[in-house]
Amino acid sequence: MDNDRLLIVEDVEVSYGNIQAVKGISFDVRKGEIVAILGANGAGKTTTLRAISGLHKIEKGSIRYKSFEITSVPAYKIVSIGISHAPEGRRIFGTLNVRENILLGAYTMQSIDDERLHWVYSLFPRLQERQNQLAGTLSGGEQQMLAIARALMSKPEMLLLDEPSLGLAPILVKTIFNVIKEINNAGVSVLLVEQNARLALQLADRAYVLEVGKIAISGSTKDLLSSTKVQEAYLGKKSNR
C-alpha cells in the first residue's frame, strides 16, 4: 500500500515571518493520480506547492517522495529527483526564446532527449511554431503552455501545477486541462492547485479543500461534487432547503 504513495506530506507548517500560512496539513498523492488542492485566495495552496519544491522552508512536519526525505533538499535538486513544478504566474524566462525556455527544462539532463521534445511539441504544437520567438511576447495562454512544456522536459514522474487556468479565456482553459489529462495518461502523477473548483473536480481523482491553512474537506472528487458544503462554498450552487 505504501509503495503506491508517491508523495507524502505530513503535518507540514509554513510561515512567512510571523504569519503562518500553512497550519499543519497532511495529504498524499498516489502513483498515476491527479490530486487537486482547492481553496480561496490565501488559503495556503501555493505555499504548499512551494514547500514541496523546496522554494520555501517548512517549519515543522515532513515531506517524502518515494521513501526519500525531501524536507530540506534545496530547490534546485528537487527536479532531478523527479518532481517538476510549473509555478504560479508561469514564471517563464521572457527575454529568452521559446526553444531556450523549453531546453532549460532539461537542464539537469545529460543531453536533450529528442523523443521527449517531440512529445512536448505534439502536446503544444503552437510552441513549435513559435520556437524562435521571445517567450515574453507570447500570449498568456501560450505562456502557460510553455510553463508546462518546460516542466515536462526533465521527464518528471510528478508534476506540480499552480493555477494553470489563471487569467485565461475559457476555451484555452479547456485546451490546457485536456493536455493535463493527456500528460497524466502518459503516467505522470499530477498535483494541481486551482481556484476553479468545478474544472479541477472534473479532472482530478481526489481533492483536498484548504481553508486558511488547514484541510477542511477531502475525498474523492465524486463525493466532493455531490457534497452540499462544497457545492455551496465552491461551486456557487444554492441548495434547496
Added chain:
Amino acid sequence: MNTFFQQLVNGLTIGGIYALIALGYTMVYGVMKLINFAHGDLVALAAYIGLTIFMKVGTSSSGLSILLIVLIGTIMIIVFAGMMLELIAYRPLRNAGAPRLSAVVSALGASMVLENGMMLLWGPNLKIFPSNILPSSTWSIGGVIISSAQFFIIVSSLVFMLLLHLFINKTKLGTAIRAAAIDQEAAQLMGINVNRVIVTIFVLGSGLAAIGGIFVGIYYREVYFNMGWLYGLNAFVAAIVGGIGNIPGAMLGGILLGVFNAFISGYVSSSWSEAFTFILLIGILIFRPTGILGERVAEKV
C-alpha cells in the same frame, strides 16, 4: 579631421578597457541586483599583481610570452580574489536573507579593505608600470598614430568580448546565467544551482577585471592604490549608459563612454572629461533610465 581619428583611436582603447570592467558590474547586477563596489578595486589589484609578476619574470626581456605569463598569472590570482570576495562579503548575507542594502554596505566595506590592503602592501605612492612590456613601436596611418599597446588593447578587448558573448549565448551554463538573471526562483525550479551561477559570474567578471587592470597599467603606465575608484566609476557609468544588467549594453556603453571621453579631451579639455562623463550619465538617467539597450519585454498578466 586628424584630431577626430586620433581621438577615436584613443577612445576605442580606453573604451575597450571600460567595457571589460563594465561587464563585471553588469553581470553581477544582472543576477544579484547588487552593485559590486569592490569590482574597481580588483582592477587596481590586478594592475599591482601584474606589475609584481612582470618584475619577477623579466624586466629586461619583453615579448608576447612574458605578457602571456603576466596575464595568465594575474587572471588566476584575481579570479581567486573575486571568488573569495563573493564567499566572504556576499554569500553569508544572501544565505541569511539579508536586504539588498546590507549587501551594498558589505560591498563598500570590501572595497575599503581591498584599497587599504593594497596601500599596506605596496605603499601609498604611485608606481610606474614598465614601458617595455609591449614593443614601443607605433604606426602612422594617414597621420593617425597607433601604438602597439593601443592596437593590442583594442583587438584583445574585442576578442574577449566576443568570447564572453559566445559563452553567454551558446553554452548551457551561459543560458543558465541568463535564466538566473531573469528569475532566480524559476531558475532553481529548472535545476539550476544559483550559487554556482553566482560563482561563475564572479569568475568571469574578475577575469575580465584582471585583463582590464593589466591594460590600464600598460596604457597609462601608472598604478596607485585607490585608482580602482576612477576606473570602477567610469566602467560603472558605462554599464548604466548601456543598460545595467545587459551584457551587450556594457560592451556598447564602455566603448561609447571611452570615445565620448576622448572627444571631450580632444575638443574641450581633458580636465573636463570627468565632468562630462557625469553630465552624460545624468542625461541618460533623465531621458533613458534603462540605458541604451536596457529594454524589458512587457510582462503579460
